Amino acid sequence: MRFLSPDFNFWIWLQHLDTPDNNLNIPFEFTEANMRQVKEILSHYPSNYKQSAVIALLDLAQQQHGGWLPVAAMNKIAQILGVPNIRVYEVATFYSMFNRQKVGKYHFLVCGTTPCMLRGARDIEQALLEHLKVKRNEVTKDALFSVGEMECMGCCVNAPMIAVADYTKGAEGFTYNYYEDLTPKRVVEIVEMLRRGETPPVGPQDSSRIRSGPSGGNTTLLSDPKPPPFRDLASC
Known part of the structure; x- marks a missing residue:
């Protein structure tokens, strides 16, 4: 199987090689709770634009599957959206947020x-x-x-x-x-x-900083700034 992915206006061919934990013989189904989320996500899109939910569904599948997306999960999403499998592959291979091999917990x-x-x-x-x-x-x-x-x-x-x-x-x-x-x-x-x-x-992780403030605390703007001089428009 080959994944076709757009990247900087070029088509890049990525070869999928079956492995014992990532092949079409291993089924993928959303859990009952996650299937309710699938329906909720799809409810935000017109029925003829369901494919717009592909990123949200890929993200949900990845969370369910321990941080990575097997081929079967991508095929399941394509089935739910009613699009060719390649339309899901090309999104999953384009964005670095989607992992197509195992990651740690x-x-x-x-x-x-x-x-x-x-x-x-x-x-x-x-x-x-x-x-x-x-x-x-x-x-x-x-x-x-x-x-x-x-x-x-x-x-x-x-x-x-x-x-x-x-x-x-x-x-x-x-x-x-x-x-x-x-x-x-x-x-x-x-x-x-x-x-x-x-x-x-x-x-x-630097205890001397508050959010993005300077280390050790502020050294300027320690009080309210002086307001600008008042202009008497009536005297103009």
């Missing part, structure tokens, strides 16, 4: 865009890979962790940062959390907190 995504790179993103990634003893996009032997890369997640002022997709509770308890102002030491601590079942505080 906690999938770490290191931001690789310029601000994070300048602030040490490669050191963060290296600390994760060395601590977990995996390569990028590999899954740890206990199936708990994997490490990938994603481009800008919009927290440049708090670089470097990672996002962690938590698939431990399925679609019902899925979370996607940002951890910012990281150091190699701190990102390893986050791994171990998750391993112990704890919930690391999300957002900036």
